[in-house]
Amino acid sequence: MSLKLVGDDTGELRLAVPRSSDMQDLGGLVASHLHGGDVVLLSGPLGAGKTTLAQGLGKGLKVDGPVVSPTFTIARELHGSLADGRAVDLVHVDAYRLGGEGYEPGEDSVGRLLDELESLGLDEELEEPGQETVVLMEWGEQMASALADQRLEIIIDRPLEGEMDPDLPPTSRGQRLVTLRGVGSSWVSRLNSLRKVVQA
Template sequence: MDSTYEYSSGSPDETQRLAEKLAAELQPGDLITLSGDLGAGKTSFTKGLAKGLGVTANVNSPTFTIIKEYEGRLPFYHMDAYRVEDEGEELGLDEYFEGEGVTVVEWPSMVEEQLPEERLDIEIRHTGDSDRELYFKPSGDRYITICKEILR
């Protein structure tokens, strides 16, 4: 059964705190995808995840490098697929998805065919100046459990 969980955020700080809470539940091999319009808050959410994973480096969008790697309690891989021109392009993403870290993919539609079935898809939408609606769509029992835990 596919479920979608909703969360309303009133500020970037609140969005980051939610991401930190999610990070506490993550383990090696976990995959989070983030979609939403430019400026919706994908990178802000990612910064919260990184903080929750103990990353101390400055996290910013890897737009021109596609993948940035960070060290924390787990390796953290931040991917921005916005500039991927050919969905079939071999980027070696499976090495990250099956690796020892946590992977976040912004603009997942650009690499949809390369994504594992089990993952947590999050869509972020503007609803006001600082307000956002976050829609969590877990695929797999583990991600359903995580959503129930952090969004109760």
């Protein structure tokens, strides 16, 4: 694993991730620190590596099926296990199309997002995940305030390198900068543990 700590502020880690295999390894590392009831928000531009990280997380949880982009299904549920061996369901959600259009000025956007989640049967799962569930939500940053107050936010940034043409479609090549931000007291010790693993 070639992860490098490039920023270390209170409550967050910033990592340089040079290859897609390292992004998968990072997903596995995060999986090893998850507890039942956790909510993980995963964001970044198209081609940043969200699905690659999600695949590593799924592998780390030993899920019973492939982790693919849930774009066309909105949500998929896979069965796996936590690091301590307890069974867990991974609910993988793509929120890209949720709450994106048709807002009226002054409208309660959080309420509307929750209404959309309720119509999909996901509202209770996301607001209060059970101890046998881990929720991984891509494109979920716009509804962070509507989710549990204890969560891990993973932001993948893909800085353009000098020789890359920003008008060309993204590729899997190139270093990514990944920020892991713990929200809530339950993530303080776990981020410290992640930091030690990366520094080792």
